[in-house]
Amino acid sequence: MSQTIKADKTLDLKGLPCPMPVVKVSKGIKEVQVGQVLMAETSDPGALADFPAWAKTSGNEILDTVQEGNTVKFYIQRKA
């Protein structure tokens, strides 16, 4: 599915100190328009756990997650 998803903005969030992965994804989503997609890349297990929870509380939608080597790409659509 991700092959067909075009990201409007991308963020490399690998190896950042706490709590920057969630802070940056939260700021990043506000920099795309409603309906557009942010791609956030991480290799940190805690961020893998945080992003779905953040999406749930902020009302945004994770369209897909794609693993590439040790990193995971989250495709997140801004909903509101």
Add this chain to the structure above:
Amino acid sequence: MDEKTRQDLLKLFEGKLNQAMRLYLETCSRCGVCTEACHVYASMPQAKYIAAYRAEIVRRIYKKYFKSQGRFWPSLGQSKDLTEMALEELYEAAYSCTGCRRCMVYCPFGIDTQMIMSIAKLLLVGAHAEPEILTMLADTSIAKGESLEIFREGFLAGIKRLEAEVVAKWQSQAGDTVIPVDKQGADLLYVALAGAHSIIPAAAVFNAARENWTLSFFEAVNFGAFVGDPTRTKLILERIVGEAKRLGVKEVCICECGTAFRVMKQLSGPQPFQVSSITQVHARYIREGRIKLDPSKNPEPLTYHDPCQIARNAGVIDEPRYILQHLASDYRELAPEPIYNWCCGGGGGLVALGEETLDFRMKSSRVKAEQVRKTGAKTLCTACENCHTQLSDLNQHYQLGLEVKFLSSMVAEALVP
């Protein structure tokens, strides 16, 4: 501000008025001893950064609404109405205070400015005027506690991918799980942060010590505490307490996060497990001969920053020094007595606010940078992620030319069979 909002906020204020708080609000003699004790004032001498001045903003509202003198003769009691403008002043006072409590150890009455600032923070939460990023982070943590299933598989897969890096630091014994998660009957539950750097070295040391351990699904940090919201603080804390009870562990070990440790240690109440910081656990492993370290790995002069929430405010002072005796050959103290150590300047949620607070964090911590520079150390280590971030920023800003490290990572790097 409408009357209903004001009354709601005053109810929140009243809920904070226990005996200790009333004492703090009624005792200040304005002696001024706390003035130079605050790193913010010492670095940027402006009246608004004096500990007693910050407290005075809360104190005047207290006088106005909770003391008869203020209610009847406002002009005599230096009382203050709770208005939008007062909220702005409360914001400035609370979010320029890192809650380090250095002022408290100097105050002859032991007045706890951090505690007084917790009223300011709670009023801001009540008025929805707190930094929204902190509430967002707290709510993300709470959502994780409510629905483990939304991240469980992704988290477990992410943990599995770290195993090779753990084994590279310490070869586990055949048949052992490198990073156990959700292990019923484990003795120790390790609560880490989001980053792999807070899991990999810790796992290597647990495995070297042959600990019967398991990794928590949750992150240790408590943003409910940073934003000063007791309800959120409790919900975040309860996720870990519940997990520890479910697994039947004897000990909950908190990673290098000062606030997480202090909150778990001081707010979790009587529990069937003990609470330790990873620094305490590492010191114990050395004392019991469960791990051995090679001090020749760190020949350069080295100093250690005591995180306020772990040292001054939770008493973990001897353990890091004991570890460093086994880890470094030229250890230098930052402060003559650790309880008087300067705060790094990043606490109270300031680091989490990122770029927004960077300029203030750098200017308000000039005395910290000078303190570090004076030691002549080449390595600065600490045991708190928040401090590590702030000290790394200071290192860059003041061109200190240091290597900033985590104490736990240094332990993992120095492991010898």
